[in-house]
Ligand SMILES: Nc1ncnc2c1ncn2[C@@H]1O[C@H](COP(=O)(O)OP(=O)(O)O)[C@@H](O)[C@H]1O
């Protein structure tokens with residue numbers, strides 16, 4: 001389902017070239033649970049951004065669901081992102097002026113889904129993440145764990161095939177972190193492909209496949 | 224994205240950023256209100272003058288001694304300089320022209336008027352019985368000047384209401400004796416409190432037969448000759464014939480200016496329309512300023528919401544959708560500002576209208592439309608640049624809060 005062939009992502013910093021991704025070859029099948037570890041600056045976030053079509057590789061081929069993505073234009077990338085990819089970030093990235101419900105609803109709104117279709121879907125998702133009582137609250141009235149679960153609901157509302165999580169527990173205490181992991185692992189159990197970038201060996205250990213990066217390269221890929 | 228959702232999201236963002244929105248609303252509404260209020264003022268002044276001219280009566284042709292260079296309104300005409308006399312016999316000659324219904328000669332001056340020990344200075348107008356229908360004077364009581372030979376110097380006077388009150392306090396003025404200058408007059412009528420003729424208040428006026436006024440001011444010449452044509456269609460013919468006959472009587476020299484009420488009116492109309500346009504132009508500068516403000520505030524908003532834009536892109540928003548969100552917000556703010564400005568503008572008109580009831584304050588329709596169109600257009604034009612800047616942000620950098 002995900003097929004990276006010889007992917008490079010280089011940044012030009014003055015007259016120096018930073019190779020954030022250096023000839024990455026990775027295949028990930030549908031429904032896998034993959035952890036990505038590596039020291040800071042090793043290219044984990046860049047890899048996730050490329051996988052999520054937020055960033056374009058400098059070179060190489062990225063085939064998602066049988067479709068070559070590097071030749072897509074911005075509009076097509078946005079649509080593919082909307083339908084196939086869910087993102088979760090360390091810093092949640094909820095919109096502060098919108099309620100939990102409205103934050104979760106946002107991808108459906110952008111996709112032009114009718115309100116009467118949106119409402120039950122959002123409510124169901126919030127309930128499945130034990131957030132139904134928080135639906136009318138804004139992010140600043142929620143705990144870190146609750147915020148991240150709202151972000152998970154938002155990532156899931158379009159029923160994507162891939163969930164990309166960049167240090168999802170990085171800003172959370174141990175208990176909230178465990179809740180969040182349980183939530184995304186539950187989704188993986190239902191078939192979603194899950195990639196988790198983490199610094200935490202304990203978190204990484206829970207995945208079935210472990211990728212280790214250094215200096216923009218995959219140095220270990222073990223199941 | 225659905226239109227309703229687009230508006231709701233943009234509105235939400237505008238309402239949440241309260242200070243920013245209030246500032247924009249204020250700027251835009253001041254601009255629109257300025258256009259409304261200033262053009263109302265210009266238009267009100269135009270209508271005020273037009274009404275004054277209408278009060279002069281219709282089908283009116285005015286002969287003024289002295290040749291104006293341009294044929295339009297010249298300072299000489301308005302101040303009444305007299306290069307060559309216009310006389311009563313000129314008036315009689317004009318009276319005989321075809322198409323002429325009435326002729327009223329005018330001699331105007333100011334003289335002390337007294338009854339016993341009561342004395343005041345008053346404007347005195349010498350004319351004939353025809354002045355009443357030509358000018359549209361209305362009597363409160365008594366009679367107007369008697370018809371008859373213009374050169375007969377009858378010692379009668381028709382006086383304005385205020386003059387009657389001041390010089391005959393607590394008693395009937397009609398039948399009373401009035402001294403004007405060194406001559407005695409019998410009051411035969413009192414004018415109703417009605418109308419003004421540019422610069423002349425009928426309440427403050429004394430009207431005497433034209434030859435009495437000539438004797439009083441020791442002059443042969445007329446200040447004006449007022450001619451009323453039979454019909455509107457006769458106006459041009461009467462005007463041309465009048466010029467012709469007076470030229471003939473003045474040794475072939477065309478030394479009078481003949482203006483029709485229409486011409487005068489349209490001259491003033493042009494002046495005031497230009498004035499209104501100028502005011503509208505000045506006021507719309509403030510609309511442009513509001514537009515620039517919109518642009519700057521929206522640019523700040525884009526940079527404050529950089530990571531929000533990144534998130535929107537991450538969840539699949541297209542460039543077009545992000546442009547639409549920011550642009551809609553700018554447009555909503557400028558529309559709201561325009562509506563607030565309309566309310567304020569009409570409010571100012573209402574207040575000024577209550578203080579000066581004689582000044583009819585209403586903005587011309589084109590000014591209202593222009594103000595709204597310019598306000599909304601400036602929302603679009605000045606909102607577009609920031610919106611597109613937001614749409615072009617790189618998603619990864621934007622998510623990290625970098626631009
Ligand atoms: N926009 C950028 N411009 C320049 N260098 C960048 C940019 N983004 C990332 N990098 C560099 O690429 C490398 C990988 O970064 P990143 O993927 O964020 O690492 P990680 O997430 O593993 O900490 C780092 O050396 C980083 O400095």
Ligand SMILES: [Mg+2]
Pocket residue numbers: 044045046
């Ligand atoms: Mg990172």
